[in-house]
Amino acid sequence: MSMNLSASISSSLAAVALLMLCGCAEESLTNPFHAVVAQDGSGDFLTVQEAVNAAPDSLTSPYLIFIKNGSYEENVVVPESKPYIHLIGQDKEQTIIHYKLNVGSEPENKDEEYWKYSVHNPESPAHPFEESGSVVLVKAPYFYTENISYVNDYGVSAQTGPQALAMKTRADCAAFNNCIFRSFQDTWMTSTKDEHRHYVNNCWIEGAVDYLYGGGDVLVENTTFYNVRSGSVIVAPCHTKAKYGYVMRNCVVDGNNAAADGTTLLGRPWHNSPQARFVNTVMRIPVAPEGWTNMGAIPGIFAEFGSRDSLGRPIDLSSRKTIYNYTSREGENITGESRTSITENEASALTYANMIPGEDGWDPRGMMSKLPVPANIRVDDVTVSWDAVNDARGYIVYDGDEVAGFTTGNRCTLSRVPEGGVKVQAVNAYGSLGNV
Structure with a gap:
């Protein structure tokens, strides 16, 4: 033979x-997906990373990876050379990509619990993922995902810091539909480049400390921000000259009993001239009257429009924070001001059509x-x-x-x-x- x-x-x-x-069995070997990931061996690959690695480089159209229900304990990196990766889960509650890691630096006491899971600890199982520092790192543009839970097991189990990323997105045109993101501190870091666009729809983002942070023009719609401790802080943006910054539209602010004590904050300014606007938000738990707090910059704008409580009553914004201050690296005390609200006309301009398609006509909503x-x-x-x-x-x-x-x-x-x-x-x- x-x-x-x-x-x-x-x-x-x-x-x-x-x-x-x-x-x-009697049909042709065609499959609507380019690859199938399944832990039981019924797919093409056992891990998500294997499927990503097998995708061709420099694609100009979507490469579809279907992930069957399962608990995928792994670190996933989508490299710059692999644009147009689409990760499609079977069920967001049962298709889970997770790992236990954090980015805590070496402590004096090596017995500190977090050090066992730090990517900087050479003896930690997480050490091979020192470069990514996240359960999932997306470095390529035109990434799309739906129906998947992205979970940092350290953040969820420890319910304390240090930083424990579930998702890090570093490129333009990243879209997320019907996904769950869970950790405690720094759940998701978006791209720090002002011109990069992210679109998030119908998701669940969970954490306690700056759990959506970074830069880019990011539109989050129809999504729940779930706070897990007293004094939670939702966003910490760091824009320089972004056109829109962070826009949370038609979203829900919710949380557990600890977070429902009236001390939850919408955000704080990380660096530069950050922008964050909450439009038509339903606050199922009470947010602190001041709404925002200080960090390391003066906001370009931290404002709201149409905020209301769980009964539909308008939220009183009269006590919202307007004056911000921080100490510069040179030791100078910097003080500045931000508006607390925007007009109906301003809110109506913060739309998908204005923020997302850009010159290339990117349309993630159409994909969904x-x-x-x-x-x-x-x-x-x-x-x-x-x-x-x-x-x-x-x-x-x-x-x-x-x-x-x-x-x-x-x-x-x-x-x-x-x-x-x-x-x-x-x-x-x-x-x-x-x-x-």
Whole structure:
């Protein structure tokens, strides 16, 4: 037998084995996703990092990676050479990328608990991740993700500092849909470059100390900021000449019992001339009357519009902080002022259309568009068929809550008779999952 024929047979057997695990055995080997990550071996890769590493460099269109439900304990880095990576989770509550690390410096007492998990400790399991300093680091532009929990286990378990990042984004055009971010201090650092854009929709961001911080034009919509201690501080931006800065629109401020004592703060100015605006915010827990506090700069603007409590009543902004001060590196006491509110006209300009598309027409909201449930789903023994959905790149077939198959057609032959209720979910051109 020739080596080429042997290799061909081996490749075919591997493909058949994958189909037996993933279903849709009698269809072509096409899958709407370029790669599937699964801990049970039913995908192409066991870890997310392996799938990212396998993606081609210098892409100009989305590379779709589907991640099945599972607890993925790993550090993930998306390098600069790999733009257009799309990480699509099966379920945000059950698809979890997590690791236990922090960036605490070496203490005098080496028995300090945090030092065991510091990336700077040569004996720590986290030491190999010293460069990233985060559970996930995104260095490439045009990154998109949905339906995934990003968790720093140190921050969540210790409920104290030092810095324990779950996410760090360093590039332009990063989009997040229906994701969860959890830690304690510095949960998420956005790009520090003013011109970089981030779009966040329908997410949960949890922490206690500056847990969304950094720079860039960042629009956060329909998202819950969940505070986990008394005196929590939500944002700590560091803009220089950003056009918009941080804009939180139609979001919710919530928290646990400890955070509901009226001392939670919306933010503090980290560096330079930071901007943060909360527009149409529902505050389910009481925020401190002053709303903001000092740090290391004078805000360009720290303001609100349309803030209201959980009963829909307008929040009184008359006691909001207007005067800020800090001590410069030269020891000089610097004092400055910021408005506490913006007008309706100003608020109406802080929109997706103004902030996000830019000159390149980037449209992450369009990527998040949900396709409908396929009509006329039919099950005949092991064969499932349905009516095609307009604009669908492909479909996922579920047996109960388990992924049974992928296909780009509208027919799937499973490897066994389904035992749970059969569901079919359409996948759009960007990998975003439709209704089910």
